[in-house]
Amino acid sequence: MKILGWKELPIGGLILEGGTAAQYITGGWRTMRPVIDTAKCINCLTCWCYCPDSSIKVENEKITGFDLDHCKGCGICAKECPPKVQAIKMVAESEVRG
Amino acid sequence: MAKRVAMTGNEAMAEAMRQINPDVVAAYPITPATEVVQIFSSFVADGLVNTEFVNAESEHSAMSACIGSAAAGARTMTSTASQGLALMWEMLYIASGLRLPIVMAEINRALSAPINIHCDHSDTMGARDCGWIQIFSENAQEAYDNMIQAIRIAEKVLLPVMVTTDGFIISHGMETMELLSDDEVGGFIGEYKPQHSILDVENPITVGAIDFTDYYFEHKRQQIEAMNTAIPHILEIGKEFAQLSGRSYELVEGYMLEDAEIAIVALGSTIGTAMVVIDELRDKGIKAGLLKIRVFRPFPAKEIAAALQHLKSIAIMDRSDSVNAGGGPLFTEILAALYPLSVRPLVVNYIYGLGGRDMDMERIQGVYQDLQKIAAAASIDQPIKYLGVRE
Numbered sequence: 358m359k360i361l362g363w364k365e366l367p368i369g370g371l372i373l374e375g376g377t378a379a380q381y382i383t384g385g386w387r388t389m390r391p392v393i394d395t396a397k398c399i400n401c402l403t404c405w406c407y408c409p410d411s412s413i414k415v416e417n418e419k420i421t422g423f424d425l426d427h428c429k430g431c432g433i434c435a436k437e438c439p440p441k442v443q444a445i446k447m448v449a450e451s452e453v454r455g
Numbered sequence: 456m457a458k459r460v461a462m463t464g465n466e467a468m469a470e471a472m473r474q475i476n477p478d479v480v481a482a483y484p485i486t487p488a489t490e491v492v493q494i495f496s497s498f499v500a501d502g503l504v505n506t507e508f509v510n511a512e513s514e515h516s517a518m519s520a521c522i523g524s525a526a527a528g529a530r531t532m533t534s535t536a537s538q539g540l541a542l543m544w545e546m547l548y549i550a551s552g553l554r555l556p557i558v559m560a561e562i563n564r565a566l567s568a569p570i571n572i573h574c575d576h577s578d579t580m581g582a583r584d585c586g587w588i589q590i591f592s593e594n595a596q597e598a599y600d601n602m603i604q605a606i607r608i609a610e611k612v613l614l615p616v617m618v619t620t621d622g623f624i625i626s627h628g629m630e631t632m633e634l635l636s637d638d639e640v641g642g643f644i645g646e647y648k649p650q651h652s653i654l655d656v657e658n659p660i661t662v663g664a665i666d667f668t669d670y671y672f673e674h675k676r677q678q679i680e681a682m683n684t685a686i687p688h689i690l691e692i693g694k695e696f697a698q699l700s701g702r703s704y705e706l707v708e709g710y711m712l713e714d715a716e717i718a719i720v721a722l723g724s725t726i727g728t729a730m731v732v733i734d735e736l737r738d739k740g741i742k743a744g745l746l747k748i749r750v751f752r753p754f755p756a757k758e759i760a761a762a763l764q765h766l767k768s769i770a771i772m773d774r775s776d777s778v779n780a781g782g783g784p785l786f787t788e789i790l791a792a793l794y795p796l797s798v799r800p801l802v803v804n805y806i807y808g809l810g811g812r813d814m815d816m817e818r819i820q821g822v823y824q825d826l827q828k829i830a831a832a833a834s835i836d837q838p839i840k841y842l843g844v845r846e
């Protein structure tokens with residue numbers, strides 16, 4: 358994204374289009390990340406309903422993974438995954454990133 | 456044809472609001488500003504305006520409602536005083552930072568403690584760095600005229616404007632004055648066409664987003680620029696208003712100032728009293744004058760320096776103290792305005808009228824006597840004095 362000067366910006370801090378949060382990468386705040394075991398997952402979409410950051414990626418009604426540019430690692434998805442399934446594990450970023 | 460009426464300052468401001476017919480008024484009552492919205496609320500109840508009137512539970516909420524309303528693109532007004540303005544504090548900065556053209560009738564009143572309901576300028580002066588345009592009115596006529604001009608100024612510059620009168624002295628004092636017709640006011644202010652609205656679903660916008668270190672400074676720089684460049688717009692709108700009403704409005708106005716040797720500088724209702732004193736002094740051959748500051752924000756430093764540079768001695772009259780061990784706000788800002796001059800007048804500060812302490816002719820006469828002594832001695836013995844306080 359081009360960084361704009363004061364003469365170029367809309368005034369009052371207004372953002373003149375919708376959905377710009379998608380361009381703003383905030384996943385770097387995360388200390389834990391969700392990891393899914395697709396063999397266990399029954400695609401009930403409970404995690405998708407609960408994720409406060411809309412970071413569960415779904416295609417054709419099936420979970421395909423996480424939007425790690427926006428996932429904050431809150432662990433709600435892991436917690437809400439049905440107790441008998443437990444398809445999501447939270448893993449420390451330090452372990453994944455090394 | 457102008458209509459001549461007898462009105463108090465509060466009635467005059469409410470009448471201006473009726474003629475402006477804003478989309479939204481959100482307010483909470485507080486002495487001595489209560490009447491402005493109380494009278495206006497009866498206009499709403501009687502169907503004389505189309506305004507959505509919001510009775511908020513506090514001034515903080517009133518200003519918050521004004522911000523939401525203005526962000527939705529509604530022409531928005533409010534009124535408050537003293538503690539009410541203080542309670543709005545947080546939201547005042549948000550209104551100006553979001554560049555929302557809200558117009559407020561602010562009735563100058565002292566701040567607690569001790570509790571006091573009478574006039575001084577502590578409330579408005581406390582809000583002097585909130586990014587609002589601030590216009591002081593000498594009398595009810597000016598309060599009415601300034602309210603009408605404030606709508607145009609706010610919507611042109613995209614900064615909020617507070618128009619002030621002096622609590623009780625102007626707000627509750629009855630005067631004769633002239634009203635414009637409803638059509639004249641309507642024609643002067645025109646229709647408000649906001650650039651953006653949060654209710655416009657075709658063009659979604661975000662209002663009040665967070666800025667980190669990457670953008671905050673740029674947005675503040677824009678806001679500073681709006682204030683830096685507001686003066687020509689205020690003058691232009693004043694000129695247009697003069698064509699309509701026959702009453703001219705500048706940033707500052709001199710009285711018997713051009714050939715004066717000594718002068719006082721003041722805001723608001725004190726001006727009228729000082730003019731009478733000047734007339735008496737002139738009859739005695741004393742070259743006394745005064746400078747009235749109408750627009751305090753943006754601060755017209757160049758215009759003030761140009762108007763005062765020829766004087767021998769000047770008394771800056773502050774109806775509030777900054778309690779900073781350095782004098783009142785008008786004093787310190789005028790000192791700064793005069794600094795670029797190669798030859799500067801001698802300047803002293805009088806703190807007066809706190810908590811409604813009367814400013815009578817005798818006290819003003821005393822100030823001019825002091826100014827004569829200072830001019831004759833070409834020196835100042837005491838730069839800051841407190842006028843009318845018991846030792």
Ligand code: SF4
Binds near residue numbers: 430
């Ligand atoms: S950890 Fe939280 S933010 Fe990340 S996908 Fe799960 S619910 Fe969403």
Ligand code: SF4
Binds near residue numbers: 397398402404420
């Ligand atoms: S809640 Fe668990 S089982 Fe259901 S879709 Fe999400 S990961 Fe799969």
